Amino acid sequence: MSLLNPLTPLNPRILNWRGLRVWLVGASSGIGEALAHELLARGARVVLSARREDVLRKIADEAPDPQQVLVAALDITDMQQVLTAQRQVFERWNGIDLTIVLAATYQPMDTASLTIEAARPILRVNLEGVYNLLAALLPTLRRTRTGHLAIVSSVAGYRGLPRSPVYGPSKAALNNLTESLYLELRPLGIGVSLVNPGFVQTPLTALNEFPMPAIITPGQAAREILRGLSLGRFEIHFPARFTLAMKILALLPARLYFWLTGRITGASEKQHSSPGAEDPITPQQAPTADAEDQQPGQGPR
Ligand SMILES: NC(=O)c1ccc[n+]([C@@H]2O[C@H](COP(=O)([O-])OP(=O)(O)OC[C@H]3O[C@@H](n4cnc5c(N)ncnc54)[C@H](OP(=O)(O)O)[C@@H]3O)[C@@H](O)[C@H]2O)c1
Helix, strand or coil: CCCCCCCCCCCCCCCCCCCCCCEECCCCHHHHHHHHHHHHCCCCCCEEECCHHHHHHHHHHCCCHHHHHCCCCCCCCCCCHHHHHHHHHHHCCCCCEEEEEECCCCCCHHHHHHHHHHHHHHHHHHHHHHHHHHHHHHHHHHHHHEEEEEECCCHHCCCCCCCCCCHHHHHHHHHHHHHHHHHHHHCCCCEEEEEEECCCCEEEEEEECCCCCEECCCHHHHHHHHHHHHHCCEEEEEEEHHHHHHHHHHHHHHHHHHHHHHHHHHHHHHHCCCCCCCCCCCCCCCCCCHHHHHHHCCCCC
């Protein structure tokens, strides 16, 4: 495999879905549910995982052939549940060819409502959950030197965005993590893909009150993911008309990035209306560790 030859795909191409054993973690709604329907229609065998077992069973009931589908309910934040599901799934189907990790949670938040209590549940699902799954999967993948792992992150992880002090960083970490995994696992024969969607109309984005540019349906997102996997892509991002603009923004120097992103999102107007936003911090104004120690909870928020 030559990494430098642009004609060589970075991953093995998945060209035949019939009979492929696919584990979808986060399959009960949105993109995961659409992937389940799309994969089952293409003849793949699909394991459906998420917390809501009743919803997963309804999706399973729609499979063209009951032998094609397995339900393994789990909470990705619970290591024991993830391990138990992994053992059961691998025993039942004697292995898994492709695992797609979609489980995530999202809460728009500004810095005024940012607390560790608000951040922890998001980090636990979006980040710790992925590590739980990796801990359960990697020993087998490394031993058998087979399989493919696709981690669903987000373009929100490319650079910092306003009102996204937790979700964005959790996805930035996944982007970095997936590259790290690729470098180590690909030489062993294991495929590793990073999926970075733009806006998709799902329960996750239903909370957004702003207009979402270039938004697509979960079905379109699912087909883009399968297309990217069939082309052997490392990063599968879509829709291109939105993600390419995000990629260009990500290349800008900080000053230009902040100016442009502030204007596009309207964040700069709010920022400039706050008094002293541009004042330099003088030594007298800067809080000292001592001052904070003496007055717990009284420091600047
Ligand atoms: N929608 C977008 O615009 C967009 C954009 C970029 C990236 N993404 C990413 O795409 C992925 C899928 O998102 P979506 O939009 O399809 O959202 P969604 O409809 O809310 O789906 C999220 C899935 O994660 C599962 N989940 C949540 N917490 C879980 C937990 N503790 N344990 C196990 N499963 C859990 C949910 O099932 P249960 O509630 O049944 O557990 C559900 O199946 C996410 O990684 C998201 O960050 C979405």
